Amino acid sequence: MCSSDLTNPLVYVGIGVALIAVVVGIVFWRHTESKPPEPEAPRPADIGAMIEIPAGDFIFQDGVSTNLPTYFIEKYEVTIAQYKEFLDAMFAGAKITPHPFQPRRSGYAPDAWDKMITAITNRLPFNNAPLTWDSPVFGVDWYDAYAYCQWRGRRLPTEMEWEKAARGADGLKYPWGNALDPAKANYGIAGKLTKWSLVYLPAGDRSPYQVQGLAGNVSEWTASSETRSTAVVRGGSWQDADPVATLRQAQVRRDYRATTLGFRCANDEPAK
Numbered sequence: 001m002c003s004s005d006l007t008n009p010l011v012y013v014g015i016g017v018a019l020i021a022v023v024v025g026i027v028f029w030r031h032t033e034s035k036p037p038e039p040e041a042p043r044p045a046d047i048g049a050m051i052e053i054p055a056g057d058f059i060f061q062d063g064v065s066t067n068l069p070t071y072f073i074e075k076y077e078v079t080i081a082q083y084k085e086f087l088d089a090m091f092a093g094a095k096i097t098p099h100p101f102q103p104r105r106s107g108y109a110p111d112a113w114d115k116m117i118t119a120i121t122n123r124l125p126f127n128n129a130p131l132t133w134d135s136p137v138f139g140v141d142w143y144d145a146y147a148y149c150q151w152r153g154r155r156l157p158t159e160m161e162w163e164k165a166a167r168g169a170d171g172l173k174y175p176w177g178n179a180l181d182p183a184k185a186n187y188g189i190a191g192k193l194t195k196w197s198l199v200y201l202p203a204g205d206r207s208p209y210q211v212q213g214l215a216g217n218v219s220e221w222t223a224s225s226e227t228r229s230t231a232v233v234r235g236g237s238w239q240d241a242d243p244v245a246t247l248r249q250a251q252v253r254r255d256y257r258a259t260t261l262g263f264r265c266a267n268d269e270p271a272k
Contacts, residue, residue, distance in 0.1 A: 043134060044200050048082065049075050050271040051165075051211055058164045059171025061246055066160065072271065073157055073165045074264040076199040077213050077220065078148065080116065081133035083140070086148045087113075096150050101228060101254065102143045110139035111257050127195070127259060135196035136218045136262040142231045142254035145221045145263040156223040157266035159248065162234045166215070166245040168208030173244055175207035175214045180242060187216030187236050187243040195238045195259070215243040218262035226251055233261065 050072040060066045087109060090096075110116070112126075119126035120133055140148075149155050157165070166175050176184050184204035186197040197217055205215050216236055224232040230251040236243025237260035 041198070041201060041203070047076060047079065047134075047199075048271070050265075050267060051075050051209055052270070053161070053165055053209055056169060058169045059167065060160060060163055061248075063171070068160060068164055071157075071161055071266060071268055073161060073211060073266040074154075075210065075212055077136035077218060077262050077264045078145075079134050079199055080120065080131070080137045083110070083137040083148060084117070084133075086151050089151065094151065096147055099143055099146050102146075103255070105143070108140075108144045108147050110137060110144065112139060129195040131196060132198065134198045134200070136199050136213070138196065138218050138259050138262045139257050140221075140262065141257045142221050142252075148263075149265040152265055154265035154267045154271075156221060156263065159222040159224040159232045159234050161266055162214075162220065162222050163245060165209055165211045166207050166235065170208075172208070173246075175211070175245060176204055185213075185216035185236075185243060186238050188241045189238055197238075214245065216240070218260055219247075219249070221261065221263040225254075229254060237261070 051074075053068070053071050053073060055068065055070040057065050057067050087107075090108065116126055116131060116139075118124070119131050125131070145156055167173075172178055174180065174184070181204065182188070183202065185202055186194065186205070189195070199213050199217070205217075206212050207214055214235055216238055219233050219235045219237045219240075222232045222234050226232070231254050233249040233252045234247065235245070236247050239260055240247070
């Protein structure tokens, strides 16, 4: 290119157009490359359904036999889509009674909520992993979980209720049996691409009562507590190496939030 060409405005326009095309191409390539895979299975019709856990004896923790009356627990962990319905309802003016211990706060949005929604809407990764509307909600503290369950006309399960739903009456080591099976649940994969599986996958993570996702994916808040400022968390998450159904964290601060922590609801009566 001679010096006279460099003084021609059209040359600069052409260079600018070429650069824009390159940038757009790179962005498009990165966007298409980062799209998460399509769901491995169709969404079941029973998202939000509750399963009846019959009254009777069961093995709790290390072989202690105890008894619970009949109760109901949600088949799946609460999804991001379900939690969004709650936040939308609160924004529209829905009223709930906050827990007496709840500190003053402006709302119930999880950590990085806007980024989560943007990632799902645009099919982009979140924290270097795919995320969908049917992934379990995470980044919620105990007060968030309590408020959601109250809005649904439900409550958090006690840790005994959670464990019976996970282990059955005979005290299984895992929801599916007594042998660890990497194909059965979403666990022990810290640092890999998949973190939050769909709440209804893997299908093998199912208890004798047909409750889904009690090993791996996210750990879950319960209604049980040992101190006023803490609550018991049950179950393993996607980063735990061995998600035994007896796994428990006894004193987690109620205001704690993590990408490995979600919840599901329970009730004394069938779902309305």
